[in-house]
Amino acid sequence: MPLFSNRYFLPAMLAALLFSAACHKKPAPMPAPTDDATLQSAASFPVGAAISVDLLRNNVGYSSLVSAQFSSITTENVLKFDAVEPAENQFNFTDGDYMVTFAVQRHKRLHAHNLIWHQALPNWVINFSGDSLAWENLFKTHIETEAAHYKGEVASWDVVNEAIRDDDGTLRNQDVNPGDGSIWRRHLGADYIARAFQYAHEADPNALLFYNDYGQEWNGQKLNAIIALVSSLKNRGIPIDGIGMQMHIDINADNNNMLAALQKLIATGLKIHISELDIAVNPGNDPNFVFTDPLNAAQSAKFQYVAHIYNTVPTAQQYGITTWNVTDGDSWIPWFYNRKDYPLPFDANYHKKQAFYGFLTGLKN
Numbered sequence: 001m002p003l004f005s006n007r008y009f010l011p012a013m014l015a016a017l018l019f020s021a022a023c024h025k026k027p028a029p030m031p032a033p034t035d036d037a038t039l040q041s042a043a044s045f046p047v048g049a050a051i052s053v054d055l056l057r058n059n060v061g062y063s064s065l066v067s068a069q070f071s072s073i074t075t076e077n078v079l080k081f082d083a084v085e086p087a088e089n090q091f092n093f094t095d096g097d098y099m100v101t102f103a104v105q106r107h108k109r110l111h112a113h114n115l116i117w118h119q120a121l122p123n124w125v126i127n128f129s130g131d132s133l134a135w136e137n138l139f140k141t142h143i144e145t146e147a148a149h150y151k152g153e154v155a156s157w158d159v160v161n162e163a164i165r166d167d168d169g170t171l172r173n174q175d176v177n178p179g180d181g182s183i184w185r186r187h188l189g190a191d192y193i194a195r196a197f198q199y200a201h202e203a204d205p206n207a208l209l210f211y212n213d214y215g216q217e218w219n220g221q222k223l224n225a226i227i228a229l230v231s232s233l234k235n236r237g238i239p240i241d242g243i244g245m246q247m248h249i250d251i252n253a254d255n256n257n258m259l260a261a262l263q264k265l266i267a268t269g270l271k272i273h274i275s276e277l278d279i280a281v282n283p284g285n286d287p288n289f290v291f292t293d294p295l296n297a298a299q300s301a302k303f304q305y306v307a308h309i310y311n312t313v314p315t316a317q318q319y320g321i322t323t324w325n326v327t328d329g330d331s332w333i334p335w336f337y338n339r340k341d342y343p344l345p346f347d348a349n350y351h352k353k354q355a356f357y358g359f360l361t362g363l364k365n
């Protein structure tokens, strides 16, 4: 047999080439430092994240991270009206049920978001024509069917989401502010909020029921309106257990304002859920934005501060802190504002950011 027959020569050459390429390749970057610290173990209250069902289904890295880091999960989109009742009286619980199974298997608390909102509505609701009785029936059927389906499976609901206007603290009303008004207020009258809580409670008496809204940390008028609303519901004996303070903030958020708002909310005696926390780093929409070390540090300090002040909430009122999704790659902010931004404690490669460590420190004290 010739020494260099094709049969032996080609594989040998290939091996030599691969060996040589391996030797000349740049050294692989050091893996990111890993440690065992988790958000859920740092806090004395639940720490959660809003979860995307597609990522949960299709991405093991995502589901493992959620499982390791968080003790609570919120449904980001799958329980909204358009997802659950896309056509009249046709309910789709497939994605929500998937989340329930995940939560049960991983021993996570499940917070359901949301029953009534002026957004995420299917066209059949937007175009619905009927008298007030027909509207009430649509509204009641939706709430009761959805809350009853998840009875005993979710710990809590955002029953009504974002009902109050930013500009004057009155209820959104489609007649007054068509672009951002509420179809519910228009067709059902101002007391639709109370009835939403009653219907939800009748369908699932053990679920904790929340009013959820944004801007409470920067808009004093809106904060006061929310406090007046929930206090009045409470005084009337309407079954409301808590307030969701969304906290879509940025690195310039004023610490004193956040603390003052939290203290006012504590005074209601209701549970307080920081329900949608994210901290934007490019609020000016800079198209050439670079996420520098100082900005990383500022974001980390802000996460730490938010968690730190939440520790001042009396234990019985601490429903927990939830971030709005998990990693920078999953956040609604870059998509919604069409800009670069990095608002969450994990980067798009699922690595812990400085923000993670700031958050962790704040959760501890």
Ligand code: G3I
Pocket: 076, 077, 080, 119, 120, 161, 214, 246, 276, 332
């Ligand atoms: O998945 C589809 C994709 O297939 C399609 O190509 C694309 C085209 O627009 O849409 C994708 O769905 C989008 C979905 O987010 C998934 O990313 C929807 O259009 C979009 O409307 C939806 O936005 C959600 C938004 O609420 C409206 O429901 C965001 O994910 C969600 O983070 C955001 O969450 C809200 C809270 O519910 C209430 N508080 C504010 C918060 C942020 O806006």
